[in-house]
Amino acid sequence: MKLTEAKQQFISSWGAFGTHWGINRTMAQIHALLLITPDPLTQDDIMDQLNISRGNTNMNIRELINWGLVERILLTGERKEYFSAEKDIWKVIRQIVKERKKRELEPMLKLLDQLEEVEGDKRDRNVKAFVDIVGGIKKLGRQADKTLDAMIRAEESWFIGNMIKLFK
Amino acid sequence: MKLTEAKQQFISSWGAFGTHWGINRTMAQIHALLLITPDPLTQDDIMDQLNISRGNTNMNIRELINWGLVERILLTGERKEYFSAEKDIWKVIRQIVKERKKRELEPMLKLLDQLEEVEGDKRDRNVKAFVDIVGGIKKLGRQADKTLDAMIRAEESWFIGNMIKLFK
DNA sequence: ATGAGTTTTCAATAAATTTTGAAAGTTCGA
DNA sequence: TCGAACTTTCAAAATTTATTGAAAACTCAT
Known part of the structure; x- marks a missing residue:
């Protein structure tokens, strides 16, 4: 299995899994994406990779931050915010x-x-x-x-x- | 607090609780009702007490049976089916x-x-x-x-x- | 202070899930 | 075999939840 395909599978399964535990699909998918991505991502990266709207992305990232699962990262010299998930x-x-x-x-x-x-x-x-x-x-x-x-x-x-x- | 009120609270909280765990509200409420009722109930009893339709009641009772949380009880000489939940x-x-x-x-x-x-x-x-x-x-x-x-x-x-x- | 870049909000819309109720199906005594 | 009592099914309706996207708000270098 190719990495791209495996990633896709993982994200989609993690999303489905989440729905059985009262977590919305998108939130779980964003979490999955951040888990398997070594570098921090921007909102736009996430929107593009998961094909979801800006509002949806923003709202679910914030929720993940509330849950303490994702952190905001500010790179010096960059205007954009980056996000990264705890990997342990x-x-x-x-x-x-x-x-x-x-x-x-x-x-x-x-x-x-x-x-x-x-x-x-x-x-x-x-x-x-x-x-x-x-x-x-x-x-x-x-x-x-x-x-x-x-x-x-x-x-x-x-x-x-x-x-x-x-x-x- | 009166028993009737306490029962009502319990059923409604158990229902809300269920929704956080991917279980639908009605299924959790039926389960709650059966948990706190010492004697087996019929479909009609459940419909009346929870104010839900026959179809809904039937479907969710069956689901509870699938989960092994509720059992069908046939009383001799009675046409109706009774239902009872494991209390332990x-x-x-x-x-x-x-x-x-x-x-x-x-x-x-x-x-x-x-x-x-x-x-x-x-x-x-x-x-x-x-x-x-x-x-x-x-x-x-x-x-x-x-x-x-x-x-x-x-x-x-x-x-x-x-x-x-x-x-x- | 301005405005380009970025984030947040939220009313409207879409999608998913739950609920209804009438009709079909089943069971069983007479 | 009939039919009353009871259970099950399922398409349609209602409700709940998620998603969109455009507008507002914010931030910061100049």
Whole structure:
């Protein structure tokens, strides 16, 4: 397989993959393109390579920057902004985990705390079923929260080493 | 908070949560409703409680069954089908992980194997960047695959116990 | 201060996804 | 075999989400 074709495949698959995880196709594709490109790219480079409009490109680059996955690079003497993605996949994963934890897991746990305080007799099977489920989700959520915290702090070698020990 | 209100909140939050993970709102809401309802429900019960059409209800129940999260229950002497969700959250999570692994991680790893065999001189920085990224994703993906396998096989107590030991 | 180069915004449009509901299909007791 | 009860399908409609592109805003060397 030629490099050009392989790149194309990678970008398109990464885009499709993203849509299964609540990330929009274009954002994932831009990320993919920046991942496999050793040098920083400008907005125009990205527009040209992915055939997307300026507005779309701009909006999704900014979103990637918000996620901490892409950084703006200013080359001295150049007017244009360049963009570059973190290439260390372990760092990428940790960054994504960190953001999703903050955006989704933490608010969810906060909500569950409130819902668990529902009024009513625990002997009512409806109340019991509700409290049991909410409690169960909370317990697992709390554990996930701690585990992910540790993962975010961990070094790749430490993490993988421990995982292998734990699960082999 | 009253039970009715709490249920409503839970269903609606679970639905919103689902959309961040590539799951459609209705499917997540039906799942939520079945989770917090101790007794099996019919299609009509679900339609009424969530205010959705028959077709929509039917389609999403079937999808939940495909995911192994809901089961069809036939009560003797009743014509109607009833539906009930697995209530053990740990089992629910394992089931979801198992399915997503099969549907997404495994095909992705297969693709990466192909892409890594790109033609070209490794001294070309473009080829090198591509191969490095693909290789890196593959390595982490492989580890995730193994780890998730172990998790799927694990008992909750074993899993959480180990996690606590590992990460505290 | 000017204006060429560049980035950002956002209303309009397009595309993708979800939902509806009526019709077709199935099942089963009598 | 019939038909009532129930389930499934799917084309059309509604809704949601993504994309465009032109205009506005910004930036900086002169």
